[in-house]
Amino acid sequence: MLKFTCVHNNFNVLDMEKSIAFYKEALGLHVVRQRTAEDGSFILTFLADDSSTHQVELTWLRDRKEAYDLGDNEIHLAYMAEDMEEAHKHHQEMGCICFENQKMGIYFIEDPDGYWIEIVPDRSKANK
Secondary structure: OOOOOOOEEEEEEOOHHHHHHHHHHHHOOEEEEEEEOOOOOEEEEEEEOOOOOOEEEEEEEOOOOOOOOOOOOOOOEEEEEOOHHHHHHHHHHHOOEEEEEOOOOEEEEEOOOOOEEEEEEOHHHOOO
């Protein structure tokens, strides 16, 4: 049986510095590596948290000026919040909450390019 490990997800961005700042403030991610094309046509930036091996790859394309078509924006990342109440307060102060489902106990934040990130509670602690 072949074995695979999820390594990263990619989001294309229009302003790399603005996106890095957002992911740092909103989710505590930090840059782990960056690659710039020799001709300057693209920059790849990989972000990570301190608890998993999964990374978010941000791709900036020099010639791209128009916003990306995200369709219905049904594809998203999800992050688990250790303290859901504190996370919600922080994201509310940032003004980045774009959708809430209180019945399910989740909400979504929106990055500078319109990508949605789902914030879910750590449900493993609910049964302890």
